[in-house]
Amino acid sequence: MTALVTGAAGQLGSAIVREFAGSEVVALTRAELDLADPAAIRAAVAAARPSVVINCAAYNHVDAAETDAVTALQVNAMAVRALAGAAADAGAVLVHYGSDFVFDGTATTPYREDDQANPRGVYATSKLLGEWFASGAPRHYVLRVESLFGGARRKSSTDKIIDEIAAGRETRVFVDRTVSPSYVDDVARATRALVEREAPPGLYHCVNSGLCTWHEMAMEIARLLGVTPRLVPMRVAGVTLLAERPQFCALSNAKLAALGIVMPPWQDALARHIAKYRSGVAQV
Secondary structure (H helix, E strand, O other): OEEEEEOOOOHHHHHHHHHOOOOEEEEEOOOOOOOOOHHHHHHHHHHHOOOEEEEOOOOOOOOHHHOOHHHHHHHHHHHHHHHHHHHHHHOOEEEEEEEHHHOOOOOOOOEOOOOOOOOOOHHHHHHHHHHHHHOOOOOEEEEEEOOEEOOOOOOOHHHHHHHHHHOOOEEEEEOOOEEOOEEHHHHHHHHHHHHHHOOOOEEEEOOOEOOEEHHHHHHHHHHHHOOOOEEEEEOHHHOOOOOOOOOEOOEOOHHHHOOOOOOOEHHHHHHHHHHHHHHOOOOO
16 A cells, blocks of 8 residues: 655644555655645656545644635645545545534534534635545545644644643633544544545544543543643633634544444543653654
8 A cells, every 4th residue: 555645744644654654655744745736736646656645734723714715725625626636546545634613513412424514714614625625536535533632743732731731830721612632643543444444435523532621621631640730711702713613513433433443532542642741752
Protein backbone atom coordinates (compact mmCIF):
# COMPACT_ATOMS: atom_id res chain seq x y z
CA MET A 1 0.00 0.00 0.00
CA THR A 2 1.20 3.49 -0.86
CA ALA A 3 -0.35 6.32 1.14
CA LEU A 4 -0.15 9.96 0.11
CA VAL A 5 -0.77 12.19 3.14
CA THR A 6 -1.51 15.91 2.82
CA GLY A 7 -1.06 18.21 5.79
CA ALA A 8 1.54 15.71 6.98
CA ALA A 9 3.20 18.03 9.51
CA GLY A 10 -0.01 18.85 11.34
CA GLN A 11 -1.60 17.43 14.46
CA LEU A 12 -3.54 14.67 12.75
CA GLY A 13 -1.26 14.35 9.72
CA SER A 14 1.77 13.45 11.82
CA ALA A 15 -0.23 10.75 13.61
CA ILE A 16 -1.38 9.32 10.26
CA VAL A 17 2.20 9.25 8.97
CA ARG A 18 3.30 7.31 12.08
CA GLU A 19 0.38 4.89 11.81
CA PHE A 20 1.08 4.09 8.15
CA ALA A 21 4.85 3.94 8.64
CA GLY A 22 4.94 0.23 7.78
CA SER A 23 3.74 1.10 4.29
CA GLU A 24 5.20 3.42 1.68
CA VAL A 25 4.20 6.93 2.70
CA VAL A 26 4.44 10.09 0.63
CA ALA A 27 4.10 12.81 3.27
CA LEU A 28 3.39 16.28 1.91
CA THR A 29 3.30 19.38 4.11
CA ARG A 30 1.51 22.63 3.32
CA ALA A 31 4.81 24.06 2.10
CA GLU A 32 5.31 21.15 -0.29
CA LEU A 33 1.84 21.12 -1.83
CA ASP A 34 -0.10 24.26 -2.67
CA LEU A 35 -3.70 23.33 -1.89
CA ALA A 36 -4.93 26.37 -3.79
CA ASP A 37 -3.49 24.93 -7.01
CA PRO A 38 -5.61 22.10 -8.50
CA ALA A 39 -2.97 21.36 -11.12
CA ALA A 40 -0.33 20.88 -8.41
CA ILE A 41 -2.66 18.54 -6.54
CA ARG A 42 -3.30 16.45 -9.64
CA ALA A 43 0.42 16.31 -10.43
CA ALA A 44 1.37 15.26 -6.90
CA VAL A 45 -1.17 12.43 -6.82
CA ALA A 46 -0.27 11.26 -10.32
CA ALA A 47 3.44 11.20 -9.43
CA ALA A 48 2.93 9.25 -6.19
CA ARG A 49 0.56 6.70 -7.75
CA PRO A 50 -0.97 6.03 -4.31
CA SER A 51 -3.48 3.39 -3.34
CA VAL A 52 -4.90 5.76 -0.72
CA VAL A 53 -4.92 9.56 -0.46
CA ILE A 54 -5.38 10.78 3.13
CA ASN A 55 -6.24 14.46 3.39
CA CYS A 56 -5.24 15.86 6.78
CA ALA A 57 -4.93 19.45 5.59
CA ALA A 58 -7.56 21.84 6.90
CA TYR A 59 -8.20 25.50 7.63
CA ASN A 60 -9.21 25.36 11.30
CA HIS A 61 -9.30 29.05 12.25
CA VAL A 62 -13.00 29.11 13.07
CA ASP A 63 -13.32 32.82 13.84
CA ALA A 64 -10.84 34.00 11.19
CA ALA A 65 -12.85 32.16 8.54
CA GLU A 66 -15.67 34.67 9.02
CA THR A 67 -13.46 37.35 7.47
CA ASP A 68 -11.26 35.09 5.32
CA ALA A 69 -13.86 32.98 3.58
CA VAL A 70 -11.81 32.61 0.41
CA THR A 71 -8.97 30.79 2.16
CA ALA A 72 -11.33 28.64 4.22
CA LEU A 73 -13.20 27.56 1.09
CA GLN A 74 -10.00 27.00 -0.89
CA VAL A 75 -8.53 24.62 1.69
CA ASN A 76 -11.62 22.97 3.17
CA ALA A 77 -13.67 22.62 0.00
CA MET A 78 -12.03 23.34 -3.36
CA ALA A 79 -8.82 21.47 -2.52
CA VAL A 80 -10.93 18.48 -1.53
CA ARG A 81 -12.70 18.58 -4.88
CA ALA A 82 -9.31 18.48 -6.62
CA LEU A 83 -8.10 15.63 -4.38
CA ALA A 84 -11.27 13.64 -5.06
CA GLY A 85 -10.79 13.99 -8.80
CA ALA A 86 -7.10 13.10 -8.60
CA ALA A 87 -7.82 10.08 -6.39
CA ALA A 88 -10.46 8.89 -8.83
CA ASP A 89 -8.06 9.23 -11.75
CA ALA A 90 -5.42 7.24 -9.84
CA GLY A 91 -7.89 4.56 -8.76
CA ALA A 92 -7.09 5.44 -5.14
CA VAL A 93 -9.19 5.53 -2.00
CA LEU A 94 -9.74 9.04 -0.63
CA VAL A 95 -9.86 9.63 3.13
CA HIS A 96 -11.03 13.07 4.26
CA TYR A 97 -11.78 14.42 7.74
CA GLY A 98 -14.94 16.33 8.51
CA SER A 99 -16.08 18.20 11.59
CA ASP A 100 -18.81 18.29 14.22
CA PHE A 101 -19.31 21.95 13.25
CA VAL A 102 -21.55 20.85 10.37
CA PHE A 103 -24.28 20.49 13.02
CA ASP A 104 -26.09 23.37 14.70
CA GLY A 105 -25.63 22.00 18.23
CA THR A 106 -29.32 21.93 19.18
CA ALA A 107 -29.47 18.15 19.71
CA THR A 108 -29.66 16.47 23.10
CA THR A 109 -28.27 13.07 22.09
CA PRO A 110 -25.09 12.31 20.10
CA TYR A 111 -25.40 13.07 16.41
CA ARG A 112 -25.44 10.17 13.95
CA GLU A 113 -24.16 10.22 10.40
CA ASP A 114 -27.68 10.47 8.96
CA ASP A 115 -28.73 13.45 11.10
CA GLN A 116 -29.37 16.66 9.19
CA ALA A 117 -26.41 19.00 8.90
CA ASN A 118 -27.02 22.68 9.57
CA PRO A 119 -23.77 24.68 9.58
CA ARG A 120 -23.84 28.09 11.28
CA GLY A 121 -20.76 29.85 9.94
CA VAL A 122 -18.18 30.10 7.16
CA TYR A 123 -15.86 27.48 8.64
CA ALA A 124 -18.72 25.07 9.26
CA THR A 125 -20.07 25.57 5.74
CA SER A 126 -16.65 25.04 4.19
CA LYS A 127 -16.28 21.75 6.05
CA LEU A 128 -19.68 20.52 4.88
CA LEU A 129 -18.81 21.42 1.29
CA GLY A 130 -15.57 19.46 1.70
CA GLU A 131 -17.56 16.40 2.76
CA TRP A 132 -19.74 16.68 -0.33
CA PHE A 133 -16.76 17.08 -2.65
CA ALA A 134 -14.95 14.13 -1.03
CA SER A 135 -17.92 11.92 -1.81
CA GLY A 136 -17.17 12.55 -5.49
CA ALA A 137 -14.39 9.98 -5.26
CA PRO A 138 -15.91 6.55 -6.00
CA ARG A 139 -14.00 5.00 -3.09
CA HIS A 140 -14.03 7.42 -0.18
CA TYR A 141 -14.19 7.65 3.60
CA VAL A 142 -15.27 10.89 5.24
CA LEU A 143 -14.46 10.71 8.94
CA ARG A 144 -15.95 13.37 11.18
CA VAL A 145 -13.69 14.17 14.13
CA GLU A 146 -13.93 16.80 16.85
CA SER A 147 -11.92 18.36 19.66
CA LEU A 148 -8.73 16.67 18.45
CA PHE A 149 -5.87 16.31 20.91
CA GLY A 150 -2.45 14.65 20.91
CA GLY A 151 -0.05 14.48 18.02
CA ALA A 152 3.05 16.38 17.09
CA ARG A 153 1.77 19.89 17.78
CA ARG A 154 0.51 20.56 21.31
CA LYS A 155 -1.78 23.40 20.29
CA SER A 156 -5.18 21.83 20.89
CA SER A 157 -7.66 23.18 23.43
CA THR A 158 -7.11 20.02 25.50
CA ASP A 159 -3.34 20.49 25.56
CA LYS A 160 -3.73 24.13 26.58
CA ILE A 161 -5.97 23.05 29.46
CA ILE A 162 -3.41 20.41 30.50
CA ASP A 163 -0.62 23.02 30.52
CA GLU A 164 -2.66 25.56 32.50
CA ILE A 165 -3.80 23.05 35.13
CA ALA A 166 -0.29 21.59 35.47
CA ALA A 167 1.09 25.11 35.98
CA GLY A 168 -1.54 25.94 38.59
CA ARG A 169 -3.04 28.74 36.52
CA GLU A 170 -6.70 29.71 36.35
CA THR A 171 -8.35 27.76 33.54
CA ARG A 172 -11.48 28.99 31.80
CA VAL A 173 -13.70 26.11 30.65
CA PHE A 174 -17.25 25.77 29.36
CA VAL A 175 -19.71 24.02 31.65
CA ASP A 176 -22.42 23.83 28.98
CA ARG A 177 -20.59 22.91 25.75
CA THR A 178 -20.61 19.15 25.20
CA VAL A 179 -18.15 17.30 22.93
CA SER A 180 -16.81 13.85 22.07
CA PRO A 181 -13.00 14.31 22.21
CA SER A 182 -10.86 12.63 19.55
CA TYR A 183 -7.35 11.37 20.31
CA VAL A 184 -5.32 11.53 17.10
CA ASP A 185 -3.63 8.17 17.74
CA ASP A 186 -7.03 6.47 17.93
CA VAL A 187 -8.31 8.31 14.85
CA ALA A 188 -5.22 7.19 12.94
CA ARG A 189 -5.70 3.55 13.96
CA ALA A 190 -9.36 3.64 12.95
CA THR A 191 -8.42 5.20 9.61
CA ARG A 192 -5.99 2.40 8.84
CA ALA A 193 -8.52 -0.24 9.91
CA LEU A 194 -11.16 1.16 7.54
CA VAL A 195 -8.74 1.23 4.62
CA GLU A 196 -7.20 -2.20 5.23
CA ARG A 197 -10.56 -3.89 5.79
CA GLU A 198 -11.96 -2.26 2.66
CA ALA A 199 -14.99 -1.19 4.66
CA PRO A 200 -18.03 0.16 2.83
CA PRO A 201 -17.25 3.69 1.61
CA GLY A 202 -19.13 6.63 3.05
CA LEU A 203 -19.45 8.87 6.08
CA TYR A 204 -18.35 7.79 9.57
CA HIS A 205 -18.09 9.52 12.92
CA CYS A 206 -14.61 8.83 14.29
CA VAL A 207 -14.38 10.09 17.87
CA ASN A 208 -13.54 8.53 21.20
CA SER A 209 -16.52 6.94 22.90
CA GLY A 210 -18.60 8.96 25.32
CA LEU A 211 -19.15 12.66 25.79
CA CYS A 212 -18.28 15.39 28.26
CA THR A 213 -18.39 19.11 28.85
CA TRP A 214 -15.10 20.97 28.77
CA HIS A 215 -15.44 21.39 32.54
CA GLU A 216 -15.74 17.63 32.97
CA MET A 217 -12.72 17.17 30.72
CA ALA A 218 -10.73 19.61 32.86
CA MET A 219 -11.71 17.82 36.06
CA GLU A 220 -10.52 14.50 34.60
CA ILE A 221 -7.24 16.11 33.54
CA ALA A 222 -6.71 17.41 37.06
CA ARG A 223 -7.47 13.98 38.52
CA LEU A 224 -4.95 12.33 36.21
CA LEU A 225 -2.34 14.97 37.06
CA GLY A 226 -3.08 14.61 40.76
CA VAL A 227 -3.65 18.33 41.33
CA THR A 228 -6.46 20.63 42.45
CA PRO A 229 -7.43 22.79 39.47
CA ARG A 230 -8.33 26.47 39.52
CA LEU A 231 -11.25 26.28 37.10
CA VAL A 232 -13.24 29.32 36.00
CA PRO A 233 -16.63 28.08 34.72
CA MET A 234 -17.99 29.76 31.59
CA ARG A 235 -21.26 29.51 29.71
CA VAL A 236 -21.57 29.71 25.94
CA ALA A 237 -24.08 32.56 26.14
CA GLY A 238 -21.62 34.61 28.18
CA VAL A 239 -18.82 34.59 25.61
CA THR A 240 -18.81 36.68 22.44
CA LEU A 241 -17.12 34.93 19.53
CA LEU A 242 -17.09 35.90 15.88
CA ALA A 243 -18.29 32.46 14.75
CA GLU A 244 -21.06 30.52 16.45
CA ARG A 245 -20.07 27.26 18.12
CA PRO A 246 -22.44 24.27 18.31
CA GLN A 247 -23.30 23.95 22.00
CA PHE A 248 -24.05 20.21 21.99
CA CYS A 249 -21.88 18.50 19.40
CA ALA A 250 -21.24 15.00 20.73
CA LEU A 251 -21.04 12.39 17.96
CA SER A 252 -22.13 8.75 17.98
CA ASN A 253 -19.52 6.33 16.63
CA ALA A 254 -21.95 3.37 16.60
CA LYS A 255 -21.60 2.99 12.82
CA LEU A 256 -17.85 2.53 13.16
CA ALA A 257 -18.31 0.12 16.07
CA ALA A 258 -20.71 -1.98 13.98
CA LEU A 259 -17.75 -2.75 11.72
CA GLY A 260 -15.76 -3.97 14.71
CA ILE A 261 -13.72 -0.76 14.96
CA VAL A 262 -14.34 0.22 18.57
CA MET A 263 -13.00 3.57 19.72
CA PRO A 264 -11.76 3.64 23.35
CA PRO A 265 -13.55 5.90 25.86
CA TRP A 266 -12.31 9.48 25.94
CA GLN A 267 -11.13 8.98 29.53
CA ASP A 268 -8.87 6.12 28.42
CA ALA A 269 -7.49 8.18 25.55
CA LEU A 270 -6.85 11.14 27.83
CA ALA A 271 -5.05 8.92 30.34
CA ARG A 272 -2.72 7.61 27.63
CA HIS A 273 -2.03 11.11 26.38
CA ILE A 274 -1.28 12.48 29.85
CA ALA A 275 0.96 9.50 30.60
CA LYS A 276 3.10 10.63 27.64
CA TYR A 277 2.94 14.21 28.89
CA ARG A 278 4.08 13.25 32.39
CA SER A 279 6.86 11.01 31.17
CA GLY A 280 8.23 13.80 29.01
CA VAL A 281 7.82 11.89 25.76
CA ALA A 282 4.82 13.86 24.50
CA GLN A 283 5.84 15.07 21.07
CA VAL A 284 6.27 18.81 20.73
